[in-house]
Amino acid sequence: MPSKFCAREVNKPAALEAAEALFQQNRFPEVCSRKGKLPGRYSVPFNQAHLTGRELTYLAQAVANRNISGDGFFTEQVSRWIETYLGCSKVLLTTSCTHALELAGLLLNLQPGDEVIVPSFTFVSTANAFALRGAVPVFVDIRPDTLNMDEALLPERITSRTRAIVPVHYAGIACHMRAILSIAEKHGIAVIEDNAHGLFGTLDQKPLGSFGQMASLSFHETKNITCGEGGALVLNDPAWIEKAEIIREKGTNRSAYFRGQAGCYTWKEIGSSYLPSELLAAFLYAQFEQAREIQQRREWIWKYYETHLQDWAARRGVQLPHVPEACAPAWHIFYMLMPDSRERDGLIRHLEKHGIKAVFHYLPLHSSEKGKTYAAGQQPCPVAEDCARRLIRLPLYVDLTEQNLDMIIQRIRQF
Ligand SMILES: Cc1ncc(COP(=O)(O)O)c(C=O)c1O
DSSP states (O other): OOSSOOOOOOOHHHHHHHHHHHHHHSOTTGGGOOTTOOTTSOSBOSOOOOOOSOHHHHHHHHHHTTOOSSSSHHHHHHHHHHHHHHTOSEEEEESOHHHHHHHHHHHTTOOTTOEEEEESSSOTHHHHHHHTTTOEEEEEOBOTTTOSBOGGGHHHHOOTTEEEEOOBOGGGOOOOHHHHHHHHHHHTOEEEEEOTTTTTOEETTEETTSSSSEEEEEOBTTSSSOSBSOEEEEESSGGGHHHHHHHHBTTBOHHHHHTTSSSSOOBOSSOOBOOOOHHHHHHHHHHHHTHHHHHHHHHHHHHHHHHHHHHHHHHHTOBOOOOOTTEEOOOOOOEEEOSSHHHHHHHHHHHHHTTBOOBOOOOOGGGSTTHHHHHTTSOOOHHHHHHHHHEEEOOOOTTOOHHHHHHHHHHHHHO
């Protein structure tokens, strides 16, 4: 405990004036350019949120409806859209994919010491959401072709404490779901697809997100469909619906109450506040309205990179994304695996010099500061380490023009 409580004495009217003065001094739009997003710094930024043009109309509609908390018209419509597309039992919009994964961890009633198998090569939330419940993330290495969880390594990671496997469809290209589901079924453990990248990708013509008991989606600014920050939990088993709704609404049965299915609502379970505002759902509505066009454009860009870089990549020993048979990608990421880290870093610098922002990720979780506290004694993940050193992601967003792409490709070929 701190020895001294140190909130300063405030003169309330003066504090209010000072706070108001802040907005007066920093009037929009001067405040809106965040560090790293300064306009003009790159002629081709790494990512740019695509706007369909109807977002403000629907936001205004939500405001006019005087319904700006969650679970209104737009939440309902967007959820039904995704349910219809995925053919799942229920979609619950959430405030992020991270929160959808946390909700999944609460639904599974994970206990300290339970184990959850995750790829090491992923975003931190894939592991953190379950670690938050006291579960131990067990890191598994990735396949060198798709950079997805290596299903062949799963049997040796399973113990009596394993509660779930969390495959990530990296870049929107499917994991080997047949093998993963069969291992999970054999051991009676859940499969939760972290489908942050994979909405609209398919495997055997079946949408990613429809394979596991649950799946998470992300609508972060960097994703194909966005509302800035947002996500969803997909439930493929109706048995989870009632409890999931309760957890998402602060542990209460408020959702049932608003549907007229309960006379009052009360605290039922341990939960949290994962329901997004109608404002976010209204924004998403405008995006889903144009999902087909967004995906078509992203596919065109992805294939443009592939077609125009193929010969150069073969000559230079660069690996382009591999799409296994029976998979259709979600066209989320276009990456290249350079021959070594020196060439990767050099290419990033070369593109930067010419105003093009390319990035790398992920730093493997098992070798991160927190990940190491779990990974001691676990199997190594050499493929994840190797790929993390060599991977570069190219800009991929709807508003990239053919001219932009030609410029990026020319600079890469020149490297
Ligand atoms: C694989 C993966 N899982 C989870 C997340 C977290 O998504 P969100 O930012 O919506 O919480 C991300 C974010 O990029 C991700 O790449």
